Structures are given as structure tokens and as C-alpha cells.
Amino acid sequence: MTFLMSLIFFSVLSLSLSYSQAAAHTPFLDGLLANGNFEEGPKASDLQKTVLIGRYSLPKWEISGVVEYVSGGPQPGGFYFAIPRGAHAARLGNEASISQVADLKVGSTYSLTFSATRTCAQDEVLRVSASGQSSDLPIQTLYSSDGGDTYAFAFKATSGSVKISFHNTGVQEDPTCGPLLDAIAIKEMRPLRYTKGYLVKNGGFEIGPHVFKNFSTGVLLLPKIHDIISPLPGWIVESLKPVKYIDSKHFRVPEGQAAIELTGGRETAISQIIRTIPKKFYTLSFTIGDAKNSCHGSMMVEAFAANETLKVKFESTGNGGFKSSSFKFQAISARTRLTFFSAFYHTKLNDYGHFCGPLLDDVKVLPVFP
Template sequence: MYLHLGFVLLLLISSNTYMTSNASSLSPITDENSHEFDVHFPPFILLGLIPNGNFEEPPQPPNLRKKVIIRGRYSLPKWEIHGLVEYISRGPQPGGFYFPVPRGDEASISQQLPLKPGSYYSLTFAATRTCAQDEVLGVKAGKGSADLTIKHCSVGVEGTFMDTSALVKVTFHNPGVQEDPACGPLLDAIAVKEILPLCHTKGNLVKNGDFEIGPYIFKNFSIGVLLPPHSLDAISPLPGWIVESLKPVKYIDSKHFFVPSGHAAIELVGGRESTTAQIIRTVPNKSYLLTFTIGDARNGCNGSMMVEAFAGKETIKVPLESQGKGDFKSASFKFEAISTRTRITFWSAFYHTKVHDYAYLCGPVLDDVKVVPI
């Protein structure tokens, strides 16, 4: 499956040496929710694609030799490159999904972003593997870094970082650990979004229980955004929630998936290895009512589903027979708080894949989580 944008960037094998790029070439993001501020440091990005974040601005023809970008580290507009990097247009390629690329040294691309010091930002990007093997994409933003394994044809990935200076360097690189060095991850559509503090919703002890506040979702396409586990991302890109499991959960939007209520929800795509939780304030020995909605994302994920929920010493198992048509149901149960902090936890009891794509993990949708005192 190819990404539905004009161009993608093929990263080969990345370099551990990073140089400083010229920040004067950056410009503020323009988006329907973005703003410009009169401040004494460079304009910072609140929401949207970073400069040339979808790679629609191609290298000049003299800087391309077929697909390979040549003639210096600044040949790709707004980006600094190291190693062997290819620029590939959308559409079918020779040999099907496999891109024949030459072997070479590690490759990376990086960009300096003018952001607001002391703020947290989420980084959303689309990545795709080029061969029938797991590929690794290294991501570094500010002081944070992670190596992400791309197991499926295409994924949207999310991460967070804190900006402690007016300029933050974002780098994507291929560490070159794949079996075939001629393969490498494809990268496209890179955006950032500031993570703002959350407030409680009146009548609900759960913050962001409807999942309406989350990472940036691209408007032209979406296959869902994978939210990494807490072990990889200490600050969650989904405010209020913790991804406690070994595997990510998926953030989905109502434009491209079925969502029980509102504009967004999460999909528990990894069985019991895909868990989300939140710690709420409670009064010991007081009773509370937890309600939530589960469903299917209308994305070809059929079969017998079950979501398990935990709060205090209580648990509930909620089954759902999915026909893949946007079915959903609500559930609730009472629990008694045993301390001033109570953890509410949700996971999928089973593992699921799409009916026509056994490599594509999917699962039940969770939405509208509420806790009220009784």
C-alpha cells in the first residue's frame, strides 16, 4: 500500500554524524489551527507539517542522478542529508513494492525546527518498508531518540519530545540493521503538534476520556497513528493516557474510520500487549461508576472481540461480535476506591488481523470513558 501523497523519501542506511543546518530557511506552519506569535525567538510551530514535511518540494534536477540525491548535504530543500538518500515519486515502481536501490553507507535526513522553549511537542510521520522484512527507522528529536521497527507495509507513527531551546533538531536515520542492505524505510508526511495542558471535563474524573485531544492526523490520508509504549515515550502524545504495554495502541479519526462518538478514538491493536491506562483522583472507600464504549473501526476487522476493563479491585469483560460494519456497544460497572489514586486500565483480550490482510493487526475500538462518583 502506497501513501497518498505526491512524493516519498527513501532512506537507506544512516549516519551517526549530524551537522547543523541553516535555520533561516525555515518558515512558520500555516494550518487552520495554527497561530503566529510576536516573540523574540524564531516563529514556532503549533500544528501542521514541518517545512517540506511531505517532500513535495523536490531537489533541483542537477542534484538528482535518477533517484539518488547528489551534490551536497543541502540538495533536498529544507533538509540536511547524509549518506545515500533517494527521492521517489508516487505510484507503482519497477518490480512491484520492492525498490531496487544501491548498497551504500548509512543515511539520514535532519531539520532544525524553531519551537517554543519549555513546551512538549508530538511528532507524527508516515513510514513504509520497502522489502518483505522488518526494517528499523531511528528517530531523534531534541534529547529524545528511539528506534522503531516497521513490520507492516505502511504505518503512521507518533512520538513526543520536549523543546528546551528555540531550535530543535529532528533527525530520521536508518541504522542499517535490516537483512538486505539494499532495502530501507520510506518516509513521508512529517508534522508536529504542541501538547497543551489538560483540564478535567465537568462531570467526569477521566481526563480526555473521549480521546478528542491527541496527535496530529493528516487530512488527506490516515491509516491510524501508532502511539508508542510508555517505555519508549515517557510523555504520552495522547494527553491523560498511558500506553503501558509492550506494543502500541492506534489513534484513529472519524474521517477515515468508524468512531463511536466525536472525532477520535483508540484501537487496541495488540491484544493484551496493547494496553492503555489512566490514574484518576479518588476518595478511599467511596464508590464510583465507570462507563465506556467499544466497537469496531469498520476497517475489515471482524470476529469475536472482547475488551477487559479494570478499576480498583473490580474487572469486567465486554464481548462484541464484530461484522466490520461499525458495530458498537456501551458497558459500565461499579468499583470502590481503595486509595486516593485509582488506575483504570483497558486491553483487548484477543489478537485480531484484517480479514484480507493477516499481516495487519487490528482490534476493538475504545471511546467515551467516564468515571463519576456514586
């Protein structure tokens, strides 16, 4: 009996250790939501032409209003839907929405990455909401010509089950008109840590939102007026237009796996507030260039720190290239704001209707020792 009890005890202990070890190595959530690319289609009986019939007719999603399940290519009425990440997408009509409940960690920050493209009117607005936080996303401006506009939205989970919702707030004469959702992913944002000796957090932009692997034109990060919690930890997008998060798989990146593209000229600015010692001197260094995405022209990035400013010029042919710059500044308080923006507006070669701009990478601040 004693031997049997000992065997049971050690078996339970072994299982407990195995579970704790597995929990310790559980990867951070980073991938598509359930049927996030809409490739799992509805039953034929749940479709009336392209319109979904029934609240739960789209697998893994709950729908409300006129929601269409569409395929890429030419459409009735002369439309053409570009769906670069797969074969199918969801189109939200007047006041329509789709939602899904996800199991998340309470207190953790998450970022949604989603493809959203207007299909009819200029004034289409997409509202994305999760865990009591929401943002009305104006999608009038197109940043890519192939249906590749991708956005990020960050939120903090306030419960273990979070309802994620996408809602078309617009009302058009055609009730089916509205944003096209191509793919939706979610990523748990890892806590930031200082690198010893460096004062800038996430200066290489390595920690950011999910990037679609099969097709990416970059991820547009919303200004803080739309998204209070930044999907780029450590940084604030404090401008009227978004900045673009780009990855090394699809773009030319000077250092590491990611960088930022300043896509909206003076309407796009990114900043970070760092801790400094008043009257002490520091060196701010950074790299600018082009992402090898046909963005061309005479570029200029302006950098600000305390009372100092540096304007860095870069002549881009759109084929990839970069240069590094630095300057010294004296801190005037215990907190110093670093700010970067593009001085000019840029468009791509052979595609003058879509904005682009210089990239920014490898931002560092080091103290100057006597």
C-alpha cells in the same frame, strides 16, 4: 510638538495592543513540517538516478548518507513503493538520516506524526529524535497493506530551535535498503484540563497527534518503553504493541472526533491513573465497538479499576457498531489505575496479515453519591 508626541505615543500603543492581541490568538502549531511531504523536489543536478547528492540537496532538509528521492509505483529490482499521501518520499539507506530544525516554544510538548514503512529487510529500525529525546522504532510489523503505517512520537522542547531527525540504524547488504518516509507533521499538544465532575482526563481522546487529512489508516501510538512522553495526553500505552489513534473522518467513531483502536490483543494496553478517595465508590463507563474498517470477529475488551474487572463482549462484522458498558468499583487508595486491553487478536476481512481490534471511546469515571 506636544500633539505630535501624543500621536506617536498612541500609534505605538495601538501597535503594541494589536501585536499582543495577535499573539493571544496565535493558533497552536499543527501541520506538515517544511516540505514535510517531500513534494518540493531536488534540482536535477542534485540527483544521481534516485540518490540525492549533497547535504542540502533535499529542500528544507539536511541529509547524511545514502538518501533516495523516490516516486510511488514500480521500482527497479521488482520493488513497489506505495506512497498514498502524495507522489514522492525519502528512503533512508544504511546509517542514513534526514533532519530539520524547527522553531518551537520552550517547555511545550510536541508530537510528530510520520509515515514509515520498511522496504527490504525484516529488521529495519528507524530512530526518531528531537530535543535530546529519541526512540528506536521497530517497523517489522505491518499494520496496513497500502503503505499507510503512521506513527506518533512526542517530546518536550528544551530550546527554541529543535533539531528533528530520522535515522536508519540498520545495515543491509544493499546500501539503499531502509525505511521509506512519506510525510512528516508536527503538532503542539494543548495542556489538559479537567472537565468538571469527571475524573478522567481526555476520556474522549479528543486531544491527540496530528492526523493526515488526505489519507489516514490511523496513527500508531508507541508503548512508553519507546516514547516516555505520550502523544495521547493523559494516557499511558503500557504494553508491547502500539495502540492506534483513529479519527471520525476516516473511521466510525462513537463520540466526538477521535477514538482508540486496540490493535494488538493482550500485547496492547492503555491506562490512566486518576485521583480517588479511598473507600469511596465510583462508576467507570466506556464505549467499545469496531471502527468500520473490516475488523471482524468476537471481540472482548477487559477493563480494570482498583480490584474490579469487567469483560465486555462485542460481535463485529466490520461494518461499524458499538455498545456502552459500566461498572462500579471502590477505590482502595488515593490513586486508581484504569486499564483497558483487547482479550483477542483480530485481522481484517480479506487481509489476514494485518492486525486490528476493537475501539475504545468515551471513558468516564463519576463518583457514586449515597
